[in-house]
Amino acid sequence: VEQIKDEIERRVRSGLLRAGDRLPPARGLATELGVHRGTVAAAYSELAGEGVLASHVGRGTFVTEEAAQILPAAAPEGGAFRWRDHFGGFEPPAQRSEIEAALARDRDPGIISFVRNIPDEALFPTEAFRKSLNDVLREQGGPLLSYAAPEGHDVFLTFVREYLAQERGVTMGEDQLLIVNGSQQAMDLIARSFLRPGDTVLVEQPSYSGALDLFRAHGARLVTVPVDAGGVRVDEMESVLARERPKLLYVMPTFQNPTGSCLDPERRHEVVRLSARYEIPVIEDDFDGELYFDEAPPPPLKSIPGSEGVIYIGTPSKMLFPGLRVGWIAAEAPVVRRLSRVRRIADLSGSPLLQAGLARFAGTGALLRHMKRVRKAYGERMQRLLDGLSRDMPPGVTWTSPRGGLSVLVSLPEGQDSGELLRDGLEEGVLYTPGQMFYVNDGARHLRLSIGNVPTEQVGEGAKRLARVVRRGLGRGPRRNRTRNGLSLPTV
Amino acid sequence: VEQIKDEIERRVRSGLLRAGDRLPPARGLATELGVHRGTVAAAYSELAGEGVLASHVGRGTFVTEEAAQILPAAAPEGGAFRWRDHFGGFEPPAQRSEIEAALARDRDPGIISFVRNIPDEALFPTEAFRKSLNDVLREQGGPLLSYAAPEGHDVFLTFVREYLAQERGVTMGEDQLLIVNGSQQAMDLIARSFLRPGDTVLVEQPSYSGALDLFRAHGARLVTVPVDAGGVRVDEMESVLARERPKLLYVMPTFQNPTGSCLDPERRHEVVRLSARYEIPVIEDDFDGELYFDEAPPPPLKSIPGSEGVIYIGTPSKMLFPGLRVGWIAAEAPVVRRLSRVRRIADLSGSPLLQAGLARFAGTGALLRHMKRVRKAYGERMQRLLDGLSRDMPPGVTWTSPRGGLSVLVSLPEGQDSGELLRDGLEEGVLYTPGQMFYVNDGARHLRLSIGNVPTEQVGEGAKRLARVVRRGLGRGPRRNRTRNGLSLPTV
Numbered sequence: 005v006e007q008i009k010d011e012i013e014r015r016v017r018s019g020l021l022r023a024g025d026r027l028p029p030a031r032g033l034a035t036e037l038g039v040h041r042g043t044v045a046a047a048y049s050e051l052a053g054e055g056v057l058a059s060h061v062g063r064g065t066f067v068t069e070e071a072a073q074i075l076p077a078a079a080p081e082g083g084a085f086r087w088r089d090h091f092g093g094f095e096p097p098a099q100r101s102e103i104e105a106a107l108a109r110d111r112d113p114g115i116i117s118f119v120r121n122i123p124d125e126a127l128f129p130t131e132a133f134r135k136s137l138n139d140v141l142r143e144q145g146g147p148l149l150s151y152a153a154p155e156g157h158d159v160f161l162t163f164v165r166e167y168l169a170q171e172r173g174v175t176m177g178e179d180q181l182l183i184v185n186g187s188q189q190a191m192d193l194i195a196r197s198f199l200r201p202g203d204t205v206l207v208e209q210p211s212y213s214g215a216l217d218l219f220r221a222h223g224a225r226l227v228t229v230p231v232d233a234g235g236v237r238v239d240e241m242e243s244v245l246a247r248e249r250p251k252l253l254y255v256m257p258t259f260q261n262p263t264g265s266c267l268d269p270e271r272r273h274e275v276v277r278l279s280a281r282y283e284i285p286v287i288e289d290d291f292d293g294e295l296y297f298d299e300a301p302p303p304p305l306k307s308i309p310g311s312e313g314v315i316y317i318g319t320p321s322k323m324l325f326p327g328l329r330v331g332w333i334a335a336e337a338p339v340v341r342r343l344s345r346v347r348r349i350a351d352l353s354g355s356p357l358l359q360a361g362l363a364r365f366a367g368t369g370a371l372l373r374h375m376k377r378v379r380k381a382y383g384e385r386m387q388r389l390l391d392g393l394s395r396d397m398p399p400g401v402t403w404t405s406p407r408g409g410l411s412v413l414v415s416l417p418e419g420q421d422s423g424e425l426l427r428d429g430l431e432e433g434v435l436y437t438p439g440q441m442f443y444v445n446d447g448a449r450h451l452r453l454s455i456g457n458v459p460t461e462q463v464g465e466g467a468k469r470l471a472r473v474v475r476r477g478l479g480r481g482p483r484r485n486r487t488r489n490g491l492s493l494p495t496v
Numbered sequence: 497v498e499q500i501k502d503e504i505e506r507r508v509r510s511g512l513l514r515a516g517d518r519l520p521p522a523r524g525l526a527t528e529l530g531v532h533r534g535t536v537a538a539a540y541s542e543l544a545g546e547g548v549l550a551s552h553v554g555r556g557t558f559v560t561e562e563a564a565q566i567l568p569a570a571a572p573e574g575g576a577f578r579w580r581d582h583f584g585g586f587e588p589p590a591q592r593s594e595i596e597a598a599l600a601r602d603r604d605p606g607i608i609s610f611v612r613n614i615p616d617e618a619l620f621p622t623e624a625f626r627k628s629l630n631d632v633l634r635e636q637g638g639p640l641l642s643y644a645a646p647e648g649h650d651v652f653l654t655f656v657r658e659y660l661a662q663e664r665g666v667t668m669g670e671d672q673l674l675i676v677n678g679s680q681q682a683m684d685l686i687a688r689s690f691l692r693p694g695d696t697v698l699v700e701q702p703s704y705s706g707a708l709d710l711f712r713a714h715g716a717r718l719v720t721v722p723v724d725a726g727g728v729r730v731d732e733m734e735s736v737l738a739r740e741r742p743k744l745l746y747v748m749p750t751f752q753n754p755t756g757s758c759l760d761p762e763r764r765h766e767v768v769r770l771s772a773r774y775e776i777p778v779i780e781d782d783f784d785g786e787l788y789f790d791e792a793p794p795p796p797l798k799s800i801p802g803s804e805g806v807i808y809i810g811t812p813s814k815m816l817f818p819g820l821r822v823g824w825i826a827a828e829a830p831v832v833r834r835l836s837r838v839r840r841i842a843d844l845s846g847s848p849l850l851q852a853g854l855a856r857f858a859g860t861g862a863l864l865r866h867m868k869r870v871r872k873a874y875g876e877r878m879q880r881l882l883d884g885l886s887r888d889m890p891p892g893v894t895w896t897s898p899r900g901g902l903s904v905l906v907s908l909p910e911g912q913d914s915g916e917l918l919r920d921g922l923e924e925g926v927l928y929t930p931g932q933m934f935y936v937n938d939g940a941r942h943l944r945l946s947i948g949n950v951p952t953e954q955v956g957e958g959a960k961r962l963a964r965v966v967r968r969g970l971g972r973g974p975r976r977n978r979t980r981n982g983l984s985l986p987t988v
Contacts, residue, residue, distance in 0.1 A: 084775065085775060087834070091690060092691065093688055093689065093690065094689065096834070096840070096841055097837070122642065122643065126638070128637070130637040134630065134633045137630075138630045141625075141626045142626060146620045148819060150819045151614065185677060186844060189843035192841060192842050197584075197586065198583060199584060200584045218841050221838075221841045251584070283578070283582075285577070285582055312577050313577055325642070326643050327642045327848050327849060329843065336577065338580070339579055342579070342588070345589070346713075348588070349586075349589075349680075349684060350684050350842065351677045351684065351821065351843075352706075355819055357850070
């Protein structure tokens with residue numbers, strides 16, 4: 005509706021439509037634009053309400069005499085350029101204004117927001133990092149403000165190599181690592197290097213919304229395998245691989261987003277076996293594998309023998325700070341070479357300064373100390389959330405019980421729609437991310453809670469409010485199911 | 497040759513080719529692979545030299561008994577994955593190993609290198625920037641280590657807006673700016689938003705190699721308009737626009753790379769008129785407009801009334817530091833909205849910390865002081881280079897005389913090939929960037945000299961050495977002309 009209104013307004017402003025001009029019949033224009041007739045009719049009707057158009061039964065819709073005053077010819081935004089006609093190629097996801105508007109209120113006072121899947125700023129080791137950054141810049145100066153190699157800053161590459169080997173059991177050679185601007189760029193480089201429009205990508209369901217948006221923007225067709233408490237259902241995976249022959253498989257084996265599930269060791273081996281057997285590259289997104297609460301999770305896929313097909317992505321965004329925009333890819337040398345060449349086109353290289361600062365910070369021991377601290381803090385917070393849900397949620401509502409990470413998936417009874425309940429959430433003072441963000445098909449009855457951004461002492465109250473919201477929905481009874489795609493919400 | 501060798505070696509290692517197996521005739525394989533027959537023959541011959549293959553006249557080429565020992569089955573790099581079969585979609589530029597190998601030696605001791613088009617580290621105001629960065633991090637802490645808005649950090653956006661208005665005469669609204677990771681990402685986001693494979697892009701000839709590589713990687717067809725001392729030849733532009741209807745026009749009006757030319761004010765107005773008349777978006781790459789030696793250059797295209805079609809790119813990479821990986825786009829709001837959505841897919845956002853540090857640095861007055869200092873320094877250095885060329889170059893050699901920026905284009909007599917002369921350059925101890933990097937068609941007789949990385953006191957000696965290299969080439973006489981495309985060299 006907005007697009008049609010915009011276009012008509014533009015034509016009035018530019019003089020292409022003048023007072024008395026008749027508009028095409030709604031039905032005809034709808035066919036031409038490939039939209040529903042009601043959409044055009046709604047646009048006409050809204051413009052009539054604004055005094056720009058007038059409808060005369062049996063004669064059609066006309067531009068009014070007042071239109072030129074209401075929409076003066078003063079240079080409109082974007083001038084004479086019809087920018088929409090110029091855009092092409094890469095298709096970013098469409099916007100979902102209602103949901104975005106609700107989620108944008110997640111910093112309103114009085115709102116307890118489980119929306120943003122980010123670590124707690126109150127836990128940031130800001131002072132220690134500031135000192136490290138300041139020290140490296142004082143000691144090394146100029147070279148840290150010059151171009152880095154596209155593969156990354158030497159010292160940081162060495163740190164990542166040692167870190168992966170010691171902390172994650174992933175042993176990589178020097179030509180098997182690439183430093184990038186965060187996990188999102190890692191995935192974009194991989195998608196650009198492997199995907200053509202129409203290619204199939206196999207994803208977990210539910211999965212990270214930012215990845216789903218990314219694959220869709222690259223024109224990929226998504227096929228899904230469900231996730232349960234033991235991670236992605238590898239028993240269902242082989243038949244899908246054999247049938248669909250996807251170009252890529254995207255998994256988060258450890259503390260999956262949004263479920264928090266951790267893939268069983270046996271299933272990890274099976275994913276590696278399937279990748280080798282069907283020769284399908286696997287993207288292993290290990291964004292929060294370090295954030296375990298008690299026991300360390302099983303080592304990543306990339307540590308398993310025979311995992312040549314695995315392209316591993318790591319990031320300090322969840323364990324440390326998201327704003328450094330640093331991440332790493334560990335993969336076979338031919339993959340790293342290709343990604344590095346694509347990266348040179350994309351943005352040449354990252355900042356050596358932030359990489360050097362981070363390597364220094366880790367070198368002082370501050371990173372491992374910080375990890376101990378946040379594991380404990382998030383573990384406590386998660387326990388409070390799970391306790392609160394157990395105490396307050398009505399029967400029929402279920403949720404996951406993660407042993408690490410920041411997020412929990414809550415599932416409402418059939419027929420409930422968490423997107424529609426956002427309005428109730430705003431009234432009760434609690435926000436969450438609706439499940440449709442994470443599902444390729446029909447996620448309406450699910451929702452994600454992320455604890456990183458909620459102070460520990462507010463978690464219980466947040467669960468209480470959420471329970472009230474759920475009760476409101478249950479009181480209204482089931483709605484018809486909805487299937488939704490192509491969302492674009494804050495992807496964190 | 498290397499690719500064919502790799503593939504044969506891979507097959508031997510994987511057991512697909514065994515002792516005694518016959519290889520396809522060179523001619524047949526060449527046709528199948530779409531390469532020249534001589535390429536296949538060379539690969540066979542090199543493998544024969546290594547003992548892997550043996551040729552028997554009249555019978556063909558065979559795998560030797562020794563091949564399995566020379567190429568053991570031990571897991572080859574990348575394991576069983578034939579990665580090349582998996583890559584698709586975005587096609588990064590091919591590598592040019594000989595030229596890259598020569599240019600990679602530009603930091604060898606004894607080499608005076610005019611290759612890298614970067615500012616001088618010795619002039620970096622590192623201490624002042626360190627203090628600014630340290631101050632903002634101490635004062636603001638956590639939020640600078642969290643996600644920034646995809647449009648950029650608030651304070652930095654305000655700085656860029658004021659800077660553009662005051663220093664460049666470009667007045668933009670709040671929704672008309674986007675902060676990105678350097679100029680390269682700006683161009684990549686624009687290409688992703690506007691180009692489909694096969695689209696035409698109009699570029700200056702010569703032009704920035706990183707941009708040519710980028711447009712080619714996006715599958716664009718490049719058409720050219722020549723550059724002279726007054727900038728791009730707008731008198732030739734209109735007929736090309738009318739005939740080719742390009743999707744984008746890419747220009748560097750101020751201190752163009754590699755010529756250093758500055759576009760005349762009348763031509764600037766004409767470019768804006770043509771953009772509006774043909775409704776063709778213009779990318780204005782203003783990467784070094786601030787680096788003038790005496791008089792300020794004419795204001796950017798984006799400051800001219802009617803320049804709605806102009807998408808302006810700015811960066812601190814040349815005036816300040818290249819390693820911050822920060823840049824900005826000033827464009828109409830619909831363009832900024834689109835680019836911002838594509839950027840969210842590409843890498844979410846940039847680092848708020850570096851943006852805040854840079855805004856603080858500028859706010860202390862250090863940026864304008866620094867600009868005064870480097871304008872003087874580079875002006876002196878450029879004068880030494882131009883004096884040296886006048887003094888030492890043999891007749892028939894010409895060069896541009898930039899009044900700003902860091903680079904000069906030198907043109908040798910017809911029939912000379914600056915790429916081939918790189919070997920002489922290494923012997924004489926001087927390096928430059930061959931012209932073929934900057935030309936869509938036939939740039940062999942040109943070369944670029946960049947002064948940013950050469951200490952002032954070495955510039956004269958560098959010119960002297962270059963003159964000796966040129967004399968060597970002239971002594972050998974003209975070579976047949978070559979047309980080359982698709983290079984991938986360090987794009988700075």
